[in-house]
Amino acid sequence: MTILSRLVAMKEAINERGETYGLIAIAFAIVISLEYLTPPEYVFGYLYTGTILLADSRLNRKAVLGITLAATGLTLLNLFVPGGEIIYPPTLANRLIAVLALMVTGWLSDRNHRNEEAIAYTQAQLRSQEQLAIMREDFVSTLTHDLKTPLLGAIETLKYFQNEQFGEITPMQAKVLQTMARSHRSTLQLVQTLLDVYRNDAEGLKLQISPVNLATVAEEIIATLAELARTRQVYISLHYGESDFRSFLWVNGDSLQLGRVFTNLLSNGINHTPRGGKVEVVLEGYSSDQVVKILDTGSGFTEEELPHLFERFYQGHSDRHVSGSGLGLYLTRQIIAAHGGTIWAENRSPRGAMFGFRLPACPPPGS
Structure with a gap:
């Protein structure tokens, strides 16, 4: 805002306040004339409520208080000024009732003014939070998008080296390149997860719905993660209930999103299972819903951790030895919730953890 615009705004505020005081003075003059030119038994003090309400809508709290006190004082003063008349109890009672009405009007006006200020403050805070949320979403979206480009370039370059397009490589160099490529892919997956989480929070998860066989999705993801399991020396098995x-x-x-659920839960199980352990995928079909359970032989969770496992950025404090971003399980819960399902986690006895989710069943295609 420029200096000129500020001066114009100040002038308008001064003019408006001056007009308000002028209207209040005129109203006071009219009521005083009616009060003091008639016998005391005629009470016109109730008309001061209009000036109090006018002040409440246009002036500050101190002005409303001052006008209320002035109105009550003038109403009582008319008992003695101009004087010379006998004051009867009904007249005194009428005056006191008028004073009480003016005081209640002033108190209610003040309370209303404070409520309006509190509402305005709350609305300003909400607008500020919304603006910060928009800025955060824009920042995260831009950052993750800008990070993906160099990561993809680095992964492609590593592929060229692994394919020996820049010359022969030794077995040791091939191992190092494989480690670097795996690290870059993990970072790329983290960036994509971060972007998806914030996009889902801001816009909601958009699903491409069609009949999906969870058994087929599970088999495909297990095959995809076979190399990770082999590297960590973890055995994966698939079972179909009893x-x-x-x-x-x-x-x-959405087969793609449900595949991400299997990927997140299986990766979580593989990463938190000690070498030589196993991860089991159990599929159980029922008439009304389908249940999937991922069981590992890791260290499990503490009772304090269980209620928070699916919260955003929560990593826990147990001795499960691989730490992550705290977004994978949160994104998994988003996907399951968008499908109308439920997800939960339990400790296994004597050791390990179980993640399960339940989705509504549907008839096979063509039935």
Whole structure:
């Protein structure tokens, strides 16, 4: 705001306040004339409520208090000025009732003024928080987008080296390049997860719904993570409930997003299982819903951690030896909730953890 615009705003405020005081003075003059030119038994003090309400809408709290006190004082003063008349009890009672009404009007006006100030302050805070949230979302979106480009470039460059397009490499160099590529892919996945979390919070998760067989999704993700499991020396097994025969678990969902759920939960289980341990995927089909359980042989959780596992950025304080961003389980919960399902976690006895989710079942395609 320029100096000129500020001066104009100040002039308008002064003019408006001057007009208000002028109206109040005129109202006071009219009521005083009616009060003091008629016998005391005629009470016109109630008309001061108009000036109090006018002051409340245009002036500050001190002005409202002053006008209320002036109105009550003038109403009582009319008992003695101009004087010379006998004051009867009903007249005194009428005056006191008028004074009480003016005081209540002033108190209610002051309370209303404070409530309006509190509402205005709260609204200003909400607007400020909304602006900060928008700035944060824009910052995260821009940052993650800008980070993806160099990461993708670095991954492609590493592929060229691994394919020996820049010359032969030794076994030791190949191992180092493989480690670097895996690290870059993990970082890229973290950046994408961060971007998805903030986008889902801001816009909601958009799903491409179609019939999905959870058994097929589980098999595909297990095959994708086989190398990670082999590297960490963790064995992955897939079971189909008590019968252990391959079955179909149909749900209406987004196959890509449900694949991310399996990826997050399986990766979590692999990373938190000691070498030589195992991760089990158990698929259980029921008439009304389909249940998936991921069981690991890690260290489990403390009772204090369990209620917070699916919160954003929560990493916990247990001795599960791999720390993450705290976003994978939060994103998983977002996806399951968007599908109308539920997700939970439990400790296993004597050791390990179980993550499970439940989705509404649907009939097989074509049935």
